[in-house]
Amino acid sequence: MKPNENSRREFLAATLLAGAALAGCRTNPFTPDEVTDIKPSGKMVKLLSVDGDIIEVDEAFLKPVPELPVVTNSEARVGIPGKKFAMVIDLSRCKSVKKCQTACNHMHHIHPGQNWIKIYPMQDSEKTAPYWQPTTCMHCDEPPCVKVCPVDATFKRKDGIVLIDSDRCVGCRFCMAACPYSSRVFNWEEPKIEKEIAAQPYSCETSVPQKIGTVGKCDFCPDMIRQGSLPHCVSACPNGVFFFGDILEDSVTNGSETFRFSELIKDKAGYRLMEDLGTKPSVYYLPPVNRNFPFEKEEKNA
Amino acid sequence: MEKIAENKIIEDLMPQQFGKKGMIWVISLLVVCVFGFYAYCRQLYYGLEVTALRDYVSWGIYISNFVFFVAISLVGSLITAVLRLTNVHWSTPLTRIAEIIAVSAIAFASLIIIVDMGRPDRFYNLFIHGRLQSPIIWDVIVISTYLVISLLLLYFPLLPDLKIMIQYKERNGKWLQKLYVFLGSFWKDKPAQFKITTKAIHILSITIIPVAFAIHTVTSWLFATTYRPGWDSTNFGAYFISGAFLVGAGSVLIAMYIFRTQYKLEKYITSEHFNKMGKVVVLLALIYLYFNINEFLVPAFKMKKSEEEHLMGLFTGEFSYIFWFAISASMFLPILILVFKKGRTPKWAFVAGILVVVGSWFKRYLIVTPTLLHPFLPMHDVPKNYMHYFPSWEEWAIAGGSLAGALLVITFFARIFPIIPIHETITETDTHEKV
Numbered sequence: 230m231k232p233n234e235n236s237r238r239e240f241l242a243a244t245l246l247a248g249a250a251l252a253g254c255r256t257n258p259f260t261p262d263e264v265t266d267i268k269p270s271g272k273m274v275k276l277l278s279v280d281g282d283i284i285e286v287d288e289a290f291l292k293p294v295p296e297l298p299v300v301t302n303s304e305a306r307v308g309i310p311g312k313k314f315a316m317v318i319d320l321s322r323c324k325s326v327k328k329c330q331t332a333c334n335h336m337h338h339i340h341p342g343q344n345w346i347k348i349y350p351m352q353d354s355e356k357t358a359p360y361w362q363p364t365t366c367m368h369c370d371e372p373p374c375v376k377v378c379p380v381d382a383t384f385k386r387k388d389g390i391v392l393i394d395s396d397r398c399v400g401c402r403f404c405m406a407a408c409p410y411s412s413r414v415f416n417w418e419e420p421k422i423e424k425e426i427a428a429q430p431y432s433c434e435t436s437v438p439q440k441i442g443t444v445g446k447c448d449f450c451p452d453m454i455r456q457g458s459l460p461h462c463v464s465a466c467p468n469g470v471f472f473f474g475d476i477l478e479d480s481v482t483n484g485s486e487t488f489r490f491s492e493l494i495k496d497k498a499g500y501r502l503m504e505d506l507g508t509k510p511s512v513y514y515l516p517p518v519n520r521n522f523p524f525e526k527e528e529k530n531a
Numbered sequence: 532m533e534k535i536a537e538n539k540i541i542e543d544l545m546p547q548q549f550g551k552k553g554m555i556w557v558i559s560l561l562v563v564c565v566f567g568f569y570a571y572c573r574q575l576y577y578g579l580e581v582t583a584l585r586d587y588v589s590w591g592i593y594i595s596n597f598v599f600f601v602a603i604s605l606v607g608s609l610i611t612a613v614l615r616l617t618n619v620h621w622s623t624p625l626t627r628i629a630e631i632i633a634v635s636a637i638a639f640a641s642l643i644i645i646v647d648m649g650r651p652d653r654f655y656n657l658f659i660h661g662r663l664q665s666p667i668i669w670d671v672i673v674i675s676t677y678l679v680i681s682l683l684l685l686y687f688p689l690l691p692d693l694k695i696m697i698q699y700k701e702r703n704g705k706w707l708q709k710l711y712v713f714l715g716s717f718w719k720d721k722p723a724q725f726k727i728t729t730k731a732i733h734i735l736s737i738t739i740i741p742v743a744f745a746i747h748t749v750t751s752w753l754f755a756t757t758y759r760p761g762w763d764s765t766n767f768g769a770y771f772i773s774g775a776f777l778v779g780a781g782s783v784l785i786a787m788y789i790f791r792t793q794y795k796l797e798k799y800i801t802s803e804h805f806n807k808m809g810k811v812v813v814l815l816a817l818i819y820l821y822f823n824i825n826e827f828l829v830p831a832f833k834m835k836k837s838e839e840e841h842l843m844g845l846f847t848g849e850f851s852y853i854f855w856f857a858i859s860a861s862m863f864l865p866i867l868i869l870v871f872k873k874g875r876t877p878k879w880a881f882v883a884g885i886l887v888v889v890g891s892w893f894k895r896y897l898i899v900t901p902t903l904l905h906p907f908l909p910m911h912d913v914p915k916n917y918m919h920y921f922p923s924w925e926e927w928a929i930a931g932g933s934l935a936g937a938l939l940v941i942t943f944f945a946r947i948f949p950i951i952p953i954h955e956t957i958t959e960t961d962t963h964e965k966v
Contacts, residue, residue: 330912343586347912364908377756379667380653380660399656400579400649402589403667409758411906415589415649418580441578442649503907506758 300455302394305433308386314449315389316365316463317472317481317493319515323348323361324468324522330363332465333447337436340420345412345447346462350526359524360517363470365462366391366412366447367502367510374404374413383444389476389511390449392433398443405444409503410510413446449473459484468521537957541695544949544956545702547794557942560935567932570925571646579649581925587910588903588920593647595895596930599778600640600937601674601750602771602891606779607633607681608743612736621807623959624799624951628786630685631950632779635940637678637746639933646929666752673745680739687728687735690718691954707947747775754898760830760838761902770822774891777815777861781887784808786941788881790950799951802877809875812883813866820862841905850901853893860890 270289278284330346339345345365352359368391375385382398385391405413420427420439427438434451450460458464463471464484474481474490481490493499497515549557574581584591610629614622645651661668693715700708718724751771754762764770787808791800830838831846845854865883868874874883900920904910910918922930944950 342914344912347908349908349911373758377665377667379662379665379671380656381662382656382660397653397656397660398650399653401647401667402649403665403753405586405589406754406759406903407757409907411587411908411910414586415579417582417585418578444649 300432300434302396302431302433305392305451306384306386306394308388308390309451309454310387311477312388312454313476314368314454314511315474315476315481315490316368316449316460316512317474317488317490317499317515318363318365318512319470319472319497320360320362320517321515321520322468322470322522323363323517324525325350325361326467328465328467329462329471332461336450336461337445337448338420338422338426338438339414339445340416340418340422340439343414343445345414345445347411350524358517359526360520361524362514363462364410364412364502365512366449367410367508367512368449370509370511371507373407373409373506373508377403377407379403388451390451392448392451393436393444393446394433395431395436395440395443395445398440400442400444402444409506409508413444415444416441540957540960541953543796543798544951544953545696545699546946546949549946552793553942553946557939560939560942563935564932564939567928567930567935570928570932574646574925574929575651581923583916583920583923583926585917585920586913587906587917588900590647590899590903591920592896592899592922592926592930593643595892595899596933597640597643597647598750598771598895598898599892600636600643600933601746602775602778602895603782603888604633604636604640604677604681604779605743605747605772605775606783607684608739609776609779610783611684612739612743615732615736616740620959621804623955625783625787625804625808626688626955627685627948627950627952628790629779629783630681631941631944632782632786633681634678634685635937635944637674637681638940639937641674641678642936643930643933646933666749666756669749670746670753673742673749677739677742677746680735680742684732684735684739686714687732688952688955689948690715690724690728691720692949692952694718694720695953696949710947744772747771754902758907759902760835760841760905761898764826764830766822766825770819770826773815773819773822774861774894777812777819778888778891780808780812780815781861781865781884781891784812784880784884785888788877788884790945791877794945794950796951799956805877805880806872806875809869809880809883812880812887813869816862816866816869816887820866823858823862837905837907841901844901844905845897850897854897857890857894857897860886861894862890864890 267289269287272288273285274288274291276284276286325348327348330344330348333339333346334344337345347364349362349364350359351362368389370385370389372383372385372391374383375391378384379401380397380399382395383391383393383404400415402415405415416439419441422438429438431438431440432452434448434455436445436448439445453460459473459482460471463473466483469483469485472481472483472486472488472493474487476490479490481488481493493515494513497518499513499515501510501513503510570581582591582593607630610622611626615626645654648654657668657671661671663669693711696703697708697711697715703711748768748771751767755764755767757763784805787800787804790796827842827845831842834842844850865887868879868883868886874880904918904920
């Protein structure tokens with residue numbers, strides 16, 4: 230209403246911005262580092278420049294590039310363009326070696342005792358045959374967890390992956406109640422992880438470091454995908470149970486074997502879990518027929 | 532009501548200082564509160580690890596306590612709004628009791644939901660990143676609306692009473708006098724002021740009904756919007772609302788009895804009130820029973836595989852003792868007591884009220900926890916203690932502290948303000964005389 234009010238508000242905003250700018254200047258990215266302190270060793274190293282020329286640099290000036298997150302968290306919310314990821318889990322090959330689980334726990338620095346990948350001993354009814362069923366996050370196309378999250382901390386990307394922003398999660402655990410696959414775990418206490426890992430800035434794509442009071446789950450390892458590698462569970466499995474790939478390319482691979490996704494699903498009668506709920510998972514299962522291993526209930530493999 | 536002189540009414544209804552019993556009551560509540568606060572400090576320091584909540588049972592007595600508080604707060608809308616709009620006059624002396632129960636319960640419901648959060652330090656995220664499609668945000672919106680309307684419904688009818696109390700300066704003492712003047716010195720008993728407040732109260736009474744239905748329906752949707760057996764029910768909204776009216780009415784019975792006996796209000800909260808409230812409770816218990824039959828009989832008839840484990844756990848399994856206790860205490864026994872005229876005496880109505888409230892608290896526990904112990908995929912690959920749930924002492928202390936806190940708010944309110952509207956009682960006596 231009052232013109233004064235407006236100009237006062239603008240003034241305040243301007244002051245705040247100026248303050249922020251000044252604060253930013255203290256660590257001016259354009260000031261050179263203390264390069265002057267380094268004394269040339271006289272030993273030259275040949276390097277390939279970005280232009281493709283071979284150049285020589287004194288060894289003393291070489292500095293290892295610190296490992297930076299590949300993408301910012303706002304990019305991580307969008308996803309990898311032109312992709313739609315899917316996983317195929319071949320139940321006929323699983324004998325619950327749990328290497329997938331170990332690799333996943335290790336690479337994501339999950340709190341001891343908790344697992345993002347679970348390997349269930351399943352028996353659908355009394356007379357039917359038991360089998361092992363590994364579960365990851367299903368990365369549903371209609372994710373019930375994303376629907377209920379009050380703060381957009383868990384989100385669905387264009388490439389089909391469902392991720393969690395642990396810097397935003399308020400810890401209400403509604404997503405855990407909503408997920409029918411029990412794939413979410415909660416950090417009830419300060420996660421027991423190495424100090425250096427805990428000090429890293431959180432990345433939605435690595436899901437590291439896990440933070441107290443927030444939810445964690447399988448992330449399909451988008452950081453590995455960006456590097457052109459397979460998720461940790463896929464490469465860790467000695468029996469090639471997990472296949473990973475892009476539905477738009479219609480191919481999935483477990484590292485050593487590659488299939489046309491559509492043909493594999495057709496030939497082996499692939500299915501998804503709890504289809505009747507309408508969650509539309511991105512994880513497909515191949516039924517446990519013509520098995521590579523007998524089902525042994527003793528958890529000696531664990 | 533027999534003729535009572537105006538001064539006598541004022542004398543009877545003015546707030547009284549705590550007696551010996553009152554002091555013991557207040558101090559014991561304070562002790563429970565402080566203990567609960569200590570437990571919460573531990574939870575803030577160590578995280579939710581101090582609770583018995585784990586990945587499967589990720590909601591426990593905090594959430595069931597939250598549901599209980601939201602439920603009990605609905606009574607404000609029942610007594611002040613529904614009965615006011617239907618021209619039921621006998622409930623006038625109960626309106627303020629109902630409204631303060633509503634306000635303190637809804638305030639503690641909001642607190643307990645923050646207690647349940649893994650990251651209470653990020654509470655502001657609900658406002659800066661809130662997304663309207665989440666039922667939690669619906670709950671935040673309707674609960675805060677309900678709190679505001681309830682506060683106004685408590686405040687507006689208080690204004691004429693404040694004017695009366697300001698006149699007793701010596702009696703009030705310095706602090707209370709300041710408070711009364713701050714809250715109500717602008718009230719001059721002018722007809723225009725009465726006209727505005729009457730209209731405002733009328734509008735609020737109408738608006739609070741849909742909002743009250745919304746708070747508890749949305750609370751039921753926190754469960755019913757998931758797929759889980761025991762929660763995945765289209766009956767849930769109505770089931771929650773009917774249960775809420777019942778527990779609220781039960782709590783009013785308790786409060787009526789305590790205020791009547793402790794403040795010697797036999798002339799104002801008469802046995803006729805217990806008679807009538809008793810009938811209301813029977814009706815509400817029957818309605819709740821109807822929705823319970825719907826909620827359990829229909830799935831039990833089909834016994835779908837996913838529901839079977841859950842239902843059998845309630846009927847004959849692990850939770851059967853609590854289940855049958857809650858059903859009989861919150862419905863069967865109160866109906867049995869209050870359906871007979873002899874049962875609708877103050878003492879028996881008080882017993883029935885306690886049964887309703889205690890039974891209802893456990894009923895809320897049964898709505899939240901057993902479902903979470905029966906996920907779709909079997910519980911596996913987790914530490915052993917993840918497969919059971921019994922609240923830790925910190926959880927009991929915090930839940931107990933919140934209940935004590937709510938009682939403390941009601942107690943202090945009755946110490947500071949007249950718990951029975953003075954001005955309305957005087958006008959109603961006058962109209963009676965004229966008739």
